[in-house]
Amino acid sequence: MALPSTTRAWSIREINKDSFDSLLGDHDVLVQIEAVSLNYRDLAIPKGLYPFAINLPFVPGSDSAGIVLAVGPKVIRVAKGDRACTLFNEHHLTNPITPEAAESGFGGAIDGTLREYAVFGDHALVKAPTSLNAIEASTLTCAPLTAWNALYGLQSKAIKAGDWVLTQGTGGVSLSGIQVAAAAGATVKPGATHIINYKETPNWGEVARALTPEGAGFDHILEVSGAGSLEQSLKAIKLEGVITIIGFLAPSEKQPPLMDALKHVCIVRGIFVGSRQQFEEMNRAIDSAKIYPVIDSNIFSFDDVKKAYQYQWDQKHFGKVVIKIAN
Incomplete structure (x- = not known):
């Protein structure tokens, strides 16, 4: 018998004592992740150099851009077909940052973005600037914000x-x-x-x-x-x-x-990155001023994540190191 290479799973994202509707995720968004960019934080975590709390095991990565494939019935912030970026801290919606928000970092406290598909709450996403492609938009979550x-x-x-x-x-x-x-x-x-x-x-x-x-x-x-x-x-x-x-x-x-x-x-x-509100303000400025992120010329594949980590660790890069997820 061949070993399985994929699996499906349900996710309970809220408590509702009156029904099992929480299994369906009214505010869930299914995203096909197109690209993920790396930060020094991503390298520091497996090296034991990150000074903030993490919850092992977890999916690494915080920065990403992807295409919305499906949305729950109550999602209004994004729609099917939109390109969206993830927040760094999923609960950092406005300033000032709260203790809850500070402890909600993707790719550390909770599962992050280095995966092909992910379900996020719609509160944790912003529409990407229309002037940027997926590779460019994947770099916005942490460094520019x-x-x-x-x-x-x-x-x-x-x-x-x-x-x-x-x-x-x-x-x-x-x-x-x-x-x-x-x-x-x-x-x-x-x-x-x-x-x-x-x-x-x-x-x-x-x-x-x-x-x-x-x-x-x-x-x-x-x-x-x-x-x-x-x-x-x-x-x-x-x-x-x-x-x-x-x-x-x-x-x-x-x-x-x-x-x-x-x-x-x-x-x-x-400071601790920035809020969703600031992310949206920045994206409007990016479109208006035609700002394009500086990206390293080497784009890595999903199979070469370790090489991407080592490349940045060796300081061979100039600009953001990006891993292309979707073909």
């Missing part, structure tokens, strides 16, 4: 034309931050404006600050490296500027004390 939240998340400090923005490295959030900031009319470092090699210039904070008008510093800094570079970000920030802490790539036992935020009279803000 995080950059959007960093630059627009505080309404009183939202990026505007003329602002100076500092990003670090060439990762997904940094490259997206450059695009979002440039579309807003800001001056961005690095990018086409200025580039500093932190390996050659360890004290890059003061060097970067000197590039700004009258050496006043940057309005926004996207801090993707973590404790290992925060000291330099504080040196580069403008009075009343915003440092958004995003990543944990460069952990360090040496880090500036919290009170240094007072010394530099700035806001230091940690």
